[in-house]
Amino acid sequence: MSFTKEVRKKADPIWQASFHHPFVKELGEGTLDLTRFRYYVMQDAYYLRHFARVQAIGAAKSTDLATTARLAHHAQSTCEAELSLHETFAELLGITEEEKAAFIPAPTAYAYTSHMYRAAYEGHLGDVIAAILPCYWLYYEIGERLKDCKPAEPIYQKWIGTYSSDWFRSLVEEQIARLDAxxxxxxxxxxxxxxxxxxxxxxxEYEFWEMAYRLETWPSARKEIQAYVHNN
Ligand SMILES: Cc1ncc(C[n+]2csc(CCO)c2C)c(N)n1
Structure with missing residues (x-):
């Protein structure tokens, strides 16, 4: 069995949990609260900015120029395709410049990006690709599962369309082949x-859905809220 098939199999229980997470299910059904999606979009824009840099570290760690060029291209498409999608969402959702300026990454978004940087810092190209492959592959599988869903909310339709496209499939296949080699x-x-x-x-990836669904905050913010409730 190929390396990627083996690891995909080992990860299956947690991938299944993502497929069945209320955030993903409700997005497909169109019932997901827009507050949660809005929160997700802001955290995901942060995630993608760092994801692009991790891809660029992969480009720098590649030992042949063709791979350097491909990974640099991947980093560029993350910036262009994914982040422009998020800009569109930010407009549609009415996310203001002030909100963007006041943004703080949630614990899970911070921890996930830190994990990718750590793998990239400590390892070689294989470590970088292994850490970033679930991002591509899981979203592709989610896109496939949701592609026939017709949520009434156009924003959710747009999100599903991105991840069930042929453009996206070819990126996933390229990274799978690279990791196996x-x-x-x-x-x-x-x-x-x-x-x-x-x-x-x-x-x-599972925790990211949880984070968005629960509108995760840092403990100090929770304590402030608790203190406020206690004193009032
Ligand atoms: C938490 C989180 N995980 C994965 C993706 C999907 N994704 C991010 S970058 C990239 C590579 C191609 O642009 C893909 C597939 C996401 N948006 N957010």
């Missing part, structure tokens, strides 16, 4: 580490 050439210890990055990113 690397996995064949490295040591067992490298493969184990790569597997762990893949599994941790899969866990964080």
């Amino acid at each position: 690397i996995a064949e050439a490295v040591t067992e210890a490298d493969r184990k580490r790569m597997e762990q990055h893949f599994l941790i990113s899969s866990e964080y």
